[in-house]
Amino acid sequence: MPTALITGATAGIGAAFARRLAKDGLDLVLVARNSEKLAETADRLRGDYGVTVEVMQADLADDQGISRAEDRLRQGVDLLVNNAGFGHQGTFLDVPVEEELRMLKVHCEAVLRLTYAALPGMRNRRKGGIVNVASVAAFFSRGTYGASKAWVVSFSQAVAQDVKDPNVKVMALCPGFVHTEFHERAKMDVSGIPEALWLDADDVVGSALKDLKKGVQVSVPGPQYKTIVGLGKFVPRNLAGILSSKTGRRYD
Template sequence: MPTALITGATAGIGAAFARRLARDGLDLVLVARDTDRLTASAAELHGRFGVRTEVLQADLATDEGIERVEKRLEEGVDLLVNNAGFGNQGTFLNVPVEDELRMLKVHCEAVLRLTYAALPGMRRRGKGGIINVASVAAFLTRGTYGASKAWVVSFTEALAQEISEPNVQAMALCPGLVRTEFHERAKMDVSGTPDLLWLDADAVVNTALTDLRRGRAVSVPDPRYKAIVGAAKLIPKGLIGRISAKTARRYD
């Protein structure tokens, strides 16, 4: 039975991936920090879909947590979803450098190391996929979060070019605003954001899996955000930075 490993699997986009992949019949390895939520999610998915669900508690902001997931990936999986991530409260210089480094650890180092652990087995078997969850913020000039997600996109695009096996794919998923716990955890005030900019996590996942099958290196779900990304590529970066700074999400 094919197996998918999902980081940040208990909420938001990660949980949506878990539901969709379980519905499709894949066994799951669920990775997150909260053991209780992991156990509850695994039990629910097993009960609903009858798939095997494995729980792996790991904090990807630590070497120990990354190493734990690396070891499991070296045993072999068919799909890796690097979804774990978070945002910091405040702008650069108002955020402790330790918190910024934690973000880079999770968004960049963990993505690199887990990809490195999973990809050799996929290439040997001649099949497999890696989805690295980035953000539309990767195409805008906005703080450490956007910079880290820009790294994810660049890394994944380069990786997709290097993989020679036709049935092994790597893709960066770049959603816009999705209704998850992300903004609440970062204490971001998004109350003024228009409803039309919000995406549904299940719809984002459906688009991502379709784009992965099509062999796309970058997936931007929804025509609205495709238009935003397209416009961002045409506007000078200095102007994008000024617009982004004026329209940035507020913090409590």
């Protein structure tokens, strides 16, 4: 039975991936920090879809947590979803440098190391896929968060080029605002974001899986965000940076 490992699997886009992949009949390895939520999520997926679900309590801001996930990936999986991530409450210099480094650990180092652990087995079997969850913020100036997601996009494209096997796919997923707990956990005030800019997590996952199957290297779900990213290429970088920095960055 094909197996998918998902990080940040108990909430938001990660939970939506877990539901969709379980519905499609894949066995799952769920990675998250909260052991209670992991157990609840696993029980629900087993009951609803009859799949095998492993759980791994691990903090990917910690070397030990990353190492545990690496070890499991080296045993072999068919799909890796690097979804774990978070946002900061505040702008640069308002956030302690330790928290900025923690973000880079989760968004960049963990993504690199888990991709590195998963790919050899996929190449040997000549099949597999990796989805690295980035953000539309990757295309605009948006503090350490946007910079880290820009790294995810560039890294994913580079790895996809290096793999040189059409049956092993690597893709960066770049959603915009998605109805999840993400913004609430970061204490962001997003009340001013127009409803037209909000995406549904299940729709994001559906779009991502279609794009992965087609071999798309950078997936931007939603026509509104495809337009925004496309137009953003023609806006002066300093102006785009000013607009992006202000959008959705009020804090409670």
